[in-house]
Amino acid sequence: MTLSDNDIRAVRARAQLLTAPAADVLTVVRSIAAIQAQSTPAARLAIRARSRGLTAADADASRAVTRTWLMRKTLHLVPMADLRWLNRLFGPRNAQAGQGRRKQLGLTDELCERALEKLQVLLPGKALTRQEILDGLAADGITLDSKSQAPAHLLAYAANRGLLCRGRDDGTEPTYVLLDEWATEDHDPAEPHTELAHRYLTAYGVATAEDFSAWSGLPLGLCRNAFAALDLVPAGMGFALPETDLSAPPCPPRLLGAFDTYLLGYRDRGLLLDPAEAKRVNSGGGMIAPTVLVDGRIAATWHTKRTAKQTKVVVEPFATLPRSAITGLESEVDDYGRFLGETAVLVS
Structure with a gap:
């Protein structure tokens, strides 16, 4: 189907809920697949722009969504029901990709395994801040410089290994919890790459496999195969799902936060x-x-x-x-x- 640039922008904006705001946090996050969340204030503003009537406190309080390291090795906010299968999809890849940097920071494989064993003792039934975790590790002889990047990379590694995820923020400090205690649901798609491609196109309206690869950080070949497994229709410069309405009203003015997913979802x-x-x-x-x-x-x-x-x-x-x-x-x-x-x- 021939679409003008204005048409494509309108379809994309509506897919992102920027012309059709949602009423709750879960609907926002589920509708746009994932919210980049290395900045908590920015993640809150992504929810605000796509909802009406919610407050920052509502965004912080929702247990229907949670954060961990996923696409592009970056913290993302996702529906709780999707946490496990997305962690299985991205975790091993992210852990392998981060190995070189961990070694530069002195996080040897042996030290990481010791730390993961200790975390399984420290975290049950608790939500601990980074400093509380560092203090607990130090008490067992695992000392990390709190001013270096080593603690962040260790926690990301533990998350990618499926041990922990982010809990609620303790004031201005994030906390970390055991994934098995925090995630109470587990959606298990038969074809996770295809499932993710479907979610991506639902959230981004009109896009290409190259866009999907840029957003997800997955290899382009995998992304092309995932697109090929879907029943797609040509739309402008890319593809859309058959159920996508390719006529949409213009997007009203919107105030977007930093790292907004509307801009981050495309290679070009x-x-x-x-x-x-x-x-x-x-x-x-x-x-x-x-x-x-x-x-x-x-x-x-x-x-x-x-x-x-x-x-x-x-x-x-x-x-x-x-x-x-x-x-x-x-x-x-x-x-x-x-x-x-x-x-x-x-x-x-």
């Missing part, structure tokens, strides 16, 4: 972001700035300035924004403030 981001402005969004080091979406395209970045009385949401547009976009963003900023329990105003 040119349809969503003018390449000339790419460095304003991705300045290097893997950082993706908070962005403003206008008609499905990234039209600005934004940041906040907080005072005792209010939060200023400062928008830095790539070009002059139309009045209709500013009106929509005023509504978005009001909702941003409501979500966080702050008084927020737009500055553009």
Whole structure:
């Protein structure tokens, strides 16, 4: 089917719930397959942009979703029911890929195995912070420099081995729990790569196997085979599931957080972001700035300035924004403030 660039953006935005917000955290996360979550505040904002009526506390309190290291070896928020099979899919691959870096940090295979044995003693029935885990390991003669990257890589390795996952945050500190105690469900698809490809296309609307590979971090050959196993229809520059409605309304202005999945889901981001402005969004080091979406395209970045009385949401547009976009963003900023329990105003 022939689709214009505007059509593709509209289909993608609706698939991402940016034109059809959900009512609960689980529906948001399940609908968009996974939320990148190495930044907890950013993950909260991804939920806000795709829901209505929820608060940051609602996002933090949900036991229907949880975080672990999955796609691209990065922390992602996924439905609890998907945690085990996704861990089986990505865990061994991630653990193998991280071996070289672990050795550089002094995390030998022998030390890691000792640490995993100790974690099975420390964690039952508990949710411990990183420092509490380091203290427990040190008491057994396993000492890691808390200021180095070694603790993070050890915890990621333990997660990839299927031992633990992230629990609720303890104030501003993340906690870690035994996966077997935290995950009470286990969906077990017969063809996990095909299942993931289906979830990906459900969440991203129109895409290619190359996009799927970039998002998942899986080898392109596996991704092409997964696409080939699905009944797909050509759509514009990519493919879509047969059930995808390829007519969608334009996306209203949206305030997206850092690392937003709408931008991270494709290898070629040119349809969503003018390449000339790419460095304003991705300045290097893997950082993706908070962005403003206008008609499905990234039209600005934004940041906040907080005072005792209010939060200023400062928008830095790539070009002059139309009045209709500013009106929509005023509504978005009001909702941003409501979500966080702050008084927020737009500055553009």
